[in-house]
Amino acid sequence: xxxxxxVRAAPKTEKVNLFAQPDKGFYRRSILHIQxxxxxxxxxxxxxxxxxxxxxxLQMARWEVVLMGRKLQLESLNRRTLVxxxxxxxxxxxxxxxxxx
Amino acid sequence: xxxxxxxxQFTARGGRVECLLxxxxxxxxxxxxxxxxxxxxxxxLPARYYRRLHCPARRYxxxxxxxxxxxxxxxxxxxxxxxxxxxxxxxxxxxxHLAGGIIWSVQYNVPGPMLKKRLEAQLxxxxxxxxxxxxxxxxxxxxxxxxxxxxxxxWITLNFADGRLTVECDRSRDTPIQPAGAKRIAAGESGRxxxxxxxxGIAVKRAGQTVTAGETxxxxxxxxxxxxxxxxxxxGSAMALVQKQxxxxxxxxxxxxxxxxxxxxxxxxxxxxxxxxxxxxxKQEPDSRWQKKTTREPLSLFGFALPAVSVRTLWVEYARxxxxxTQEQAAALAAWACRRQLRQEHPDAELRTxxxxxxxxxxxxxxxxTVQFEADIAVPEA
Numbered sequence: 001x002x003x004x005x006x007v008r009a010a011p012k013t014e015k016v017n018l019f020a021q022p023d024k025g026f027y028r029r030s031i032l033h034i035q036x037x038x039x040x041x042x043x044x045x046x047x048x049x050x051x052x053x054x055x056x057x058l059q060m061a062r063w064e065v066v067l068m069g070r071k072l073q074l075e076s077l078n079r080r081t082l083v084x085x086x087x088x089x090x091x092x093x094x095x096x097x098x099x100x101x
Numbered sequence: 102x103x104x105x106x107x108x109x110q111f112t113a114r115g116g117r118v119e120c121l122l123x124x125x126x127x128x129x130x131x132x133x134x135x136x137x138x139x140x141x142x143x144x145x146l147p148a149r150y151y152r153r154l155h156c157p158a159r160r161y162x163x164x165x166x167x168x169x170x171x172x173x174x175x176x177x178x179x180x181x182x183x184x185x186x187x188x189x190x191x192x193x194x195x196x197x198h199l200a201g202g203i204i205w206s207v208q209y210n211v212p213g214p215m216l217k218k219r220l221e222a223q224l225x226x227x228x229x230x231x232x233x234x235x236x237x238x239x240x241x242x243x244x245x246x247x248x249x250x251x252x253x254x255x256w257i258t259l260n261f262a263d264g265r266l267t268v269e270c271d272r273s274r275d276t277p278i279q280p281a282g283a284k285r286i287a288a289g290e291s292g293r294x295x296x297x298x299x300x301x302g303i304a305v306k307r308a309g310q311t312v313t314a315g316e317t318x319x320x321x322x323x324x325x326x327x328x329x330x331x332x333x334x335x336x337g338s339a340m341a342l343v344q345k346q347x348x349x350x351x352x353x354x355x356x357x358x359x360x361x362x363x364x365x366x367x368x369x370x371x372x373x374x375x376x377x378x379x380x381x382x383x384k385q386e387p388d389s390r391w392q393k394k395t396t397r398e399p400l401s402l403f404g405f406a407l408p409a410v411s412v413r414t415l416w417v418e419y420a421r422x423x424x425x426x427t428q429e430q431a432a433a434l435a436a437w438a439c440r441r442q443l444r445q446e447h448p449d450a451e452l453r454t455x456x457x458x459x460x461x462x463x464x465x466x467x468x469x470x471t472v473q474f475e476a477d478i479a480v481p482e483a
Contacts, residue, residue, distance in 0.1 A: 048122045
């Protein structure tokens, strides 16, 4: 009797389309960059919830970012980018709350 | 560059200042350098957006106030009621720009201060002085006129750029150009040859020989094997030691035109092609016994040249007079005449020795100048 050989299945590979469009809302995601020089850059910041010299609270998509430190200063503020400078000592994240405005 | 644009620094106090910031982000108002403080924040903003902040600030209960202003607009706004003060510098810049076509200074690159003074006077007579506005045609015409009036100049250029007129010239070379086609070079004077420089032809004499005037020094023609003359060209120079005597009879009584001491003068102003005679100086032009001398000077105001020249004309009356010379004066005049004669005959002469002899004979001083000199005695003959 002839021995049947088992055919090993080829591993499935995910095809990556380099020319495809990114996911929906890709460019509107909030991104936080921390630079070593003491500057923090936030892309697509939804709102500034609190702004004092020692504490800045920013609303990103689903999270609130609380930045604490000394001599905090918003260097630039526009729709796309927020640049924060100062001596930052602590960063904390928390779930975003609905705040009535 | 950023400092040129109008920007204001404002303070936001009380109320919900964060909401005001969010409104700025939503409306695309570029707020910069936000410095939080105990009551709110201070920030910089382009001045054109500041009025738009009033409405949201009232809505969120925020009090905003301008602290500082920056930019060219605010700088100019300080002069809003004093436009005359601002118009002064602007008018000055405009005049500076328009005055680029006017001669502000004249730079001379000429050999010798005497030539510079002479050229300066000639340029004044051509109406090229500080303050004038010459065209290219004027400069070319002036160049031609200067070459005619100063025959010793080989070339001259007038370059005018950015208010500066540059005059450059050089003297023409004194080297005489020997006519081409000379058949022989003869000796112009009798003397002893010191050096014979043959450029073309055959030397007949040698250095150290004594030659007489008219004797051939360099022969152009040469004979071939058959004894026939082959025409050629003779060229060269012959330095020789020459001894020559010059005589001059100088009378002790000299009749000549001398100034009598009477003067007349007139003044005028020339500029922009016009001439204005000053009436309090202008007088009727005298007759031919008066010799005329004209001087031109540029007019200036507080050191700045005006586009005009002051023309002063001086008439000096001359009259024929007889004067009696002393023997020394007559000898000096006679010596000067002898030297002038030598320079006319041999411009390159270098004196070796000289002897002077004078004798008074019936009110006439006879002056004899015996001189030994080195000179080029070569004379080309066709």
